[in-house]
Amino acid sequence: xxxxxxxxxxxxxxxxxxxxxxxxxxxxxxxxxxxxxxxxxxxxxxxxxxxxxxxxxxxxxxxxxxxxxxxxxxxxxxxxxxxxxxxxxxxxxxxxxxxxxxxxxxxxxxxxxxxxxxxxxxxxxxxxxxxxxxxxxxxxxxxxxxxxxxxxxxxxxxxxxxx
Amino acid sequence: xxxxxxxxxxxxxxxxxxxxxxxxxxxxxxxxxxxxxxxxxxxxxxxxxxxxxxxxxxxxxxxxxxxxxxxxxxxxxxxxxxxxxxxxxxxxxxxxxxxxxxxxxxxxxxxxxxxxxxxxxxxxxxxxxxxxxxxxxxxxxxxxxxxxxxxxxxxxxxxxxxxxxxxxxxxxxxxxxxxxxxxxxxxxxxxxxxxxxxxxxxxxxxxxxxxxxxxxxxxxxxxxxxxxxxxxxxxxxxxxxxxxxxxxxxxxxxxxxxxxxxxxxxxxxxxxxxxxxxxxxxxxxxxxxxxxxxxxxxxxxxxxxxxxxxxxxxxxxxxxxxxxxxxxxxxxxxxxxxxxxxxxxxxxxxxxxxxxxxxxxxxxxxxxxxxxxxxxxxxxxxxxxxxxxxxxxxxxxxxxxxxxxxxxxxxx
Numbered sequence: 001x002x003x004x005x006x007x008x009x010x011x012x013x014x015x016x017x018x019x020x021x022x023x024x025x026x027x028x029x030x031x032x033x034x035x036x037x038x039x040x041x042x043x044x045x046x047x048x049x050x051x052x053x054x055x056x057x058x059x060x061x062x063x064x065x066x067x068x069x070x071x072x073x074x075x076x077x078x079x080x081x082x083x084x085x086x087x088x089x090x091x092x093x094x095x096x097x098x099x100x101x102x103x104x105x106x107x108x109x110x111x112x113x114x115x116x117x118x119x120x121x122x123x124x125x126x127x128x129x130x131x132x133x134x135x136x137x138x139x140x141x142x143x144x145x146x147x148x149x150x151x152x153x154x155x156x157x158x159x160x161x162x163x
Numbered sequence: 164x165x166x167x168x169x170x171x172x173x174x175x176x177x178x179x180x181x182x183x184x185x186x187x188x189x190x191x192x193x194x195x196x197x198x199x200x201x202x203x204x205x206x207x208x209x210x211x212x213x214x215x216x217x218x219x220x221x222x223x224x225x226x227x228x229x230x231x232x233x234x235x236x237x238x239x240x241x242x243x244x245x246x247x248x249x250x251x252x253x254x255x256x257x258x259x260x261x262x263x264x265x266x267x268x269x270x271x272x273x274x275x276x277x278x279x280x281x282x283x284x285x286x287x288x289x290x291x292x293x294x295x296x297x298x299x300x301x302x303x304x305x306x307x308x309x310x311x312x313x314x315x316x317x318x319x320x321x322x323x324x325x326x327x328x329x330x331x332x333x334x335x336x337x338x339x340x341x342x343x344x345x346x347x348x349x350x351x352x353x354x355x356x357x358x359x360x361x362x363x364x365x366x367x368x369x370x371x372x373x374x375x376x377x378x379x380x381x382x383x384x385x386x387x388x389x390x391x392x393x394x395x396x397x398x399x400x401x402x403x404x405x406x407x408x409x410x411x412x413x414x415x416x417x418x419x420x421x422x423x424x425x426x427x428x429x430x431x432x433x434x435x436x437x438x439x440x441x442x443x444x445x446x447x448x449x450x451x452x453x454x455x456x457x458x459x460x461x462x463x464x465x466x467x468x469x470x471x472x473x474x475x476x477x478x479x480x481x482x483x484x485x486x487x488x489x490x491x492x493x494x495x496x497x498x499x500x501x502x503x504x505x506x507x508x509x510x511x512x513x514x515x516x517x518x519x520x521x522x523x524x525x526x527x528x529x530x531x532x533x534x535x536x537x538x539x540x541x542x543x544x545x546x547x548x549x550x551x552x553x554x555x556x557x558x559x560x561x562x563x564x565x566x567x568x569x570x571x572x573x574x575x
Contacts, residue, residue, distance in 0.1 A: 004521060004572065008514075013573070040513055041530035041543045065543045067511035068573070143513065 006133040007140065008068065015072035020079050023061040025049050030059070031158045035150030037142050042066030044074050044147045048154040056085050062147070069131075069140050074147025076128050086155055093152050095125060099132055100141050168460060168468045170555040176201040176456075177553050187523035190561045195339050195367060195502040195549035196527050197389045200453070204392060207452035211445040218441055220418060234444055237451030238434070244454045245365075245384065246375040247401050251433040254400045254407070255442055259366040260290040262385030262400035263333070265437065266362055267294035269410040270383075271331070277303035280329040282359070284309040284317055284345075285539050286338040289532040291364045295333065309334070311539060315341045315492050319349075326357040334361070336368035340531045340547065341492035342473070342499035344368070351380040360406075366390060366398075370551070371469055371500050373462035376401055388446065392552075393453030397446040400437070407433050414439040457552075465552055469501040472550045476503055476559045483563050487570065491540055504531070504545040507566075510573045512544040518569035519546075524562055 025032075025047035035044040045063040050056070060078045065071075077096070081089040134144045174180050177199045182189045191199055215229035222228070235250070242253040256262045275281070281295050285308055298304055307325045310318045317334075326332065332354040337344050347363055354361040362383035368374060370391035376384050383406070387398035402410075412419050412430055416439035421429040430436040457465065474496050480488055484507070491504040506512060516528035527547045530537045537543065548562055 004518060007517065008572070013575075039529065041534060041537055042511075042513075043543055065511075067513035067544075069513075071511075137517070140513070140517070 002133070002136040007137055009130040009133060011076075011127050011130045012068065012072040015075040016068040019062065019071055019075040021060055021062050021075065021082065023047075024063055025059060025061050030061075031154050033150055033154040033157060034064070035146050035153065037066070037070065037146050039142060040067070042070045042143060042146060044070065044150050046074075046147070046150050046154050048151070048158065050086065050155075050158050054085075055087070056083060057081050057089055058083075060151075066146065067140075067143050069134060069143040070146045073128075073131055073144045074150075076131070077147050077151060080126070080128060081151065086159075089151070089155060092125075093148050093155075096128060096131075096148050097145060099125065099129070100135060100145050167471075168464055168552060170468075170553065173460075173553050174555075176203070178202060178205070180553060184523040185521070188561075190522075190524045190558045192548040192550060192554065192558060192562060193525045193527050194370075194390070194551035194554075195547060197395065198370065198392050198551055199553065200394065200449075201392055201456050203456050204394065204449045204452045208394060208445045208449040211448045216445065219444055220435070230444060233451075234442070234447050237447040237454075240451045240454045241399055242401070244374070244458065245369060245386075245401060246377055248377060249404070252401055252404050252407060254402070254434040254437040255447055256398050256400055256437075257396060257443070258387040258389070258398040259364060259385040260387075260398075262383075262398055263290055263362065263364065264294050265400055265413045266383050266385075266402070267298055269413045269437075270406065271298055271304075272302070273411055275302060275304050275330055278305060280305045280307055280331075282307045282309065282325050282329045282332045282334075282354075284334050285311050286317070286341060286343060286533065286536050287333070287335055288339055288364060288366070289534070290366075291333055291335060291362075292535060308535075311536075315343050316498070317343075317345055317350075319353075322350075322353055323357075326353055326359055329354070329357055329359040332359050332361045333364070335364040335366075337365075337371070337500045337502075338492070338533075338536075339367050339502055340504050340533050340536055340545065342502040342504070343493055344372070344498055344500060347379045347381060351382075355380070367500060367502065370457075372466050382406060388450040388453060391453055392456055393450040394443075394446040397443045397450050399450075404433065407437070410437075412436055412439070416440045418442075460552060468552065469550060470496045472554060472556070472559065473499065473501045473503065475556055476548065476550065476562075479559055479563045480505060480566075483567060484570065487574075488566075491542075491545055501551065502547055502549040504547045506542055506545050507570055507573075510570065512546040514573060515546045515566065515569045518572055519562070519565045522561065522565040522568070524565050526562070 030047040030049040043064040047061040049059040051058040179199050215226045217227040217230045219231040219234045239250045242250040312318045351361045360382040363381045365384050365386045369386040384401040389395035419439040487508050493499045512528035529544050
């Protein structure tokens with residue numbers, strides 16, 4: 001059985017104890033999107049402010065509550081995508097989900113293994129790679145991807161409304 | 164006080180408790196979710212499949228008659244276990260969820276119209292919430308909710324107003340999150356005074372406390388085998404014969420018919436009218452064996468044991484974590500069952516149970532299929548330890564030590 005240290009790397013505990021970008025943003029201009037993990041009741045609320053002129057994630061705040069994995073993953077995600085272009089944010093989402101998808105993609109039939117390498121190629125995940133240990137605890141993968149799926153939904157919705 | 168259970172001996176009856184997780188003894192404290200099975204239940208199921216398995220109520224050959232007899236004998240034993248007036252009123256279903264859905268589909272859809280009222284409580288399991296939401300969406304019935312007091316009991320001050328004009332009160336006998344035991348007789352009298360019926364979700368209650376549906380004066384009672392030492396895949400709905408007689412069938416198919424013609428059908432007698440298709444035969448036999456096992460222990464002895472152990476657990480948690488752990492549920496043992504939900508300040512329930520798993524301790528973390536209640540409590544999730552007949556003080560001690568490890572790990 002993998003040990004606790006595989007799951008709870010120091011950087012994860014750091015983000016859990018001192019989450020980045022906690023708070024709210026005025027809606028509008030920000031988009032507010034809620035994500036739920038129906039299995040455990042975890043809840044992530046994202047406020048995403050997108051600058052339509054430059055197509056960048058101008059600001060992002062996080063509310064809601066959840067376990068260390070969902071909170072740390074969302075906190076790390078916020079640090080990674082803030083100030084980035086929407087295209088870059090989407091690339092990061094794909095890469096992170098590829099990192100997690102060894103189990104999940106099989107369950108959801110989203111992609112096969114050959115896509116995973118392509119999704120990960122050329123994307124620097126940096127600190128986010130600390131979350132790779134989550135894959136050894138399949139039940140917790142949904143915790144790690146909760147914030148990312150919510151961000152994806154926020155980006156989709158903001159594009160829908162701007163069109 | 165009744166004699167204490169010989170837990171050391173009982174533990175030997177449950178083969179799974181001999182398992183080790185990473186070299187550590189399995190400490191199973193998740194019986195409110197599902198219970199483990201004793202040797203006698205496993206043997207009864209295997210004996211059925213090995214020696215007399217056949218479809219029931221059909222074949223004229225010897226083993227078909229034996230299977231039918233065993234199936235119906237199990238029904239009679241389960242009916243007696245809850246002091247049902249007769250076994251015709253005991254319908255086998257998949258689980259308590261299906262039992263409640265049966266009432267929602269059959270009784271409610273033939274009796275409730277737009278604007279009719281169903282009263283629920285804030286401590287209900289989703290199984291006793293969602294079927295009524297579905298009916299509200301479909302029929303426009305009104306749902307009313309009994310709130311909670313600060314000490315995790317039903318707040319009955321406004322009960323008469325809530326029941327005014329209501330058709331049904333659907334309420335849990337014991338909360339799967341808080342452990343709270345509700346006074347069903349009182350609630351049944353209140354419902355009946357308003358010409359409403361009462362449906363009791365007894366899924367957490369029947370496994371742990373001697374149950375008498377007649378003393379409750381209940382109308383519908385739902386419970387599951389898998390929480391009371393029996394197999395999964397079978398449960399029961401008990402209802403008054405007059406109600407079942409008047410209700411239309413739920414599922415159509417074989418077994419539930421008296422006659423089928425090209426232009427229609429007539430229904431079978433009770434309880435088979437509600438048991439379409441080949442049922443869970445060996446599971447019913449196992450359910451009967453589980454009831455036998457509990458009756459051999461004696462339900463009063465079981466209840467005493469759980470009260471003692473729950474007291475021990477609450478005291479141990481309070482003594483070890485006086486400032487950092489909150490228990491969600493009554494502290495008065497006479498008013499609660501063995502499900503103990505708690506939360507450390509600043510540590511999520513999932514993270515706690517992850518550490519516990521590393522020590523071989525099985526507990527539940529999450530919303531326990533009671534999200535309306537979790538919202539009332541203002542928490543996303545709790546950790547829940549729930550004891551049963553095979554747990555003892557040693558198990559609680561292992562739990563407490565493991566919790567201390569979790570607290571150290573996360574607050575470091």
